[in-house]
Amino acid sequence: MSSSSDVFCDNENGPNFLFRNNGDGTFTDMAQQAGVEDRYQHGRGVALADFNADGKTDIVYGNWNGQHRLYLQDNNQRFRDVASGSFSSPSPVRTVIAADFDNDQELDIFFNNIAYRGHAPNRLFRVARRADADPQIEELNVGEAAEPQGRGTGATVTDFDGDGQLDLLVAHGESASQPISVFKVTQGSSNHWLRVIPRTRFGSFARGARVTAYTNRSGALMRIIDGGSGYLCEMEPVAHFGLGKDEVTVVEVYWPDGRSVARPLQPGDMNSVMEIGYPKEGEESVLNPDTQCGEGFFVKNGRCADNNECKQQSGPPVCPKSRPVCSNTYGHYNCGPRKTCSRGHKPTKDGRACMVPTRYYPLSPSLCSCSSVLPGGPLFLTPAGAPLWALPPISTGPLHGLNGDMRLRAPQSHASMGIA
Numbered sequence: 001m002s003s004s005s006d007v008f009c010d011n012e013n014g015p016n017f018l019f020r021n022n023g024d025g026t027f028t029d030m031a032q033q034a035g036v037e038d039r040y041q042h043g044r045g046v047a048l049a050d051f052n053a054d055g056k057t058d059i060v061y062g063n064w065n066g067q068h069r070l071y072l073q074d075n076n077q078r079f080r081d082v083a084s085g086s087f088s089s090p091s092p093v094r095t096v097i098a099a100d101f102d103n104d105q106e107l108d109i110f111f112n113n114i115a116y117r118g119h120a121p122n123r124l125f126r127v128a129r130r131a132d133a134d135p136q137i138e139e140l141n142v143g144e145a146a147e148p149q150g151r152g153t154g155a156t157v158t159d160f161d162g163d164g165q166l167d168l169l170v171a172h173g174e175s176a177s178q179p180i181s182v183f184k185v186t187q188g189s190s191n192h193w194l195r196v197i198p199r200t201r202f203g204s205f206a207r208g209a210r211v212t213a214y215t216n217r218s219g220a221l222m223r224i225i226d227g228g229s230g231y232l233c234e235m236e237p238v239a240h241f242g243l244g245k246d247e248v249t250v251v252e253v254y255w256p257d258g259r260s261v262a263r264p265l266q267p268g269d270m271n272s273v274m275e276i277g278y279p280k281e282g283e284e285s286v287l288n289p290d291t292q293c294g295e296g297f298f299v300k301n302g303r304c305a306d307n308n309e310c311k312q313q314s315g316p317p318v319c320p321k322s323r324p325v326c327s328n329t330y331g332h333y334n335c336g337p338r339k340t341c342s343r344g345h346k347p348t349k350d351g352r353a354c355m356v357p358t359r360y361y362p363l364s365p366s367l368c369s370c371s372s373v374l375p376g377g378p379l380f381l382t383p384a385g386a387p388l389w390a391l392p393p394i395s396t397g398p399l400h401g402l403n404g405d406m407r408l409r410a411p412q413s414h415a416s417m418g419i420a
């Protein structure tokens with residue numbers, strides 16, 4: 001919505017907030033215009049990510065025994081719910097995590113449900129990017145992490161054992177005392193990965209930073225170092241990229257103040273953890289013009305830019321007839337085809353996807369998030385502080401290579417978990 005960090009609050013007992021950062025220390029609530037108010041639902045757990053690879057931040061959250069939402073941001077600061085029936089299906093949800101557990105490049109979304117009245121298994125979905133279409137949402141077998149009788153209150157992800165795959169920690173409590181569980185994913189171990197840790201000028205974790213990985217063949221992947229997603233817990237301040245068999249060509253970090261760094265990588269840099277410090281005055285890197293950004297991208301003004309960028313002279317952008325739709329992506333404009341929609345659907349305002357008309361909401365973007373607002377009370381932000389890494393869900397069972405080997409390990413204690 002703005003170049004500075006905006007704030008999305010997924011509220012219980014009332015409309016959500018989407019605060020646009022006015023850049024002068026004040027914020028304006030845009031939730032209604034953006035279509036993300038959801039005033040009759042009770043939010044529990046939120047995550048921010050770019051689910052359709054258009055460079056704009058999208059929002060996923062769970063509603064307590066209500067419909068869960070997957071809001072994609074369009075070009076007019078409006079959001080559109082693309083949650084499938086199965087995905088949106090109401091549950092006693094407590095935590096939502098978006099991460100790539102099997103390192104196949106596609107984000108997975110984990111719903112931690114609390115079994116406070118009968119069974120309430122946790123669920124896992126893959127949200128796969130598609131060219132010129134909304135992402136495909138597919139439920140995966142979450143295996144032992146289903147914990148149908150688990151009193152899950154919070155959950156988080158991090159790479160506990162340093163093998164490049166995220167591990168999932170689920171905390172329990174509230175209505176019964178249960179041990180913490182830690183799950184490990186065994187699928188996708190041969191996939192490439194890259195973990196990027198941006199730092200502030202003082203060396204701490206750069207919450208609010210945005211990290212983009214340009215790849216050889218798979219386009220750009222974006223992660224946000226979030227300030228408080230999940231619910232009663234906090235995710236690790238690490239941009240974790242699963243790469244499948246691909247490699248990152250250039251990694252780019254934008255700090256909340258607009259400073260940025262772009263760093264060309266070599267294949268040998270894959271499967272590693274990379275720290276990127278805040279650039280000192282005059283040290284903002286510029287990519288060499290012959291840097292290879294990967295398929296679909298080229299170097300422009302020292303940064304990777306989309307090949308299909310629309311010409312923007314004075315007046316409206318110019319696109320060829322075969323790709324007449326110009327939309328903003330990764331800070332640029334690019335041309336794309338107009339979607340032909342089947343009966344009962346109509347094109348989105350930008351003409352690049354189809355939707356069921358009743359599911360369309362206007363809206364806008366956001367960059368950082370807080371996890372919930374207490375009923376009738378003040379904004380509740382999960383505590384920030386020293387790093388305790390969170391990890392996302394793992395899946396098991398027969399679905400698409402996520403076969404079940406999530407292992408439960410060493411339970412310790414109960415209670416909600418935070419990043420300490």
Ligand SMILES: [Ca+2]
Binds near residue numbers: 012014038039
């Ligand atoms: Ca709400």
Ligand SMILES: [Ca+2]
Binds near residue numbers: 051055
């Ligand atoms: Ca997006």
Ligand SMILES: [Ca+2]
Binds near residue numbers: 100108242
């Ligand atoms: Ca995945």
Ligand SMILES: [Ca+2]
Binds near residue numbers: 165166
């Ligand atoms: Ca691991």
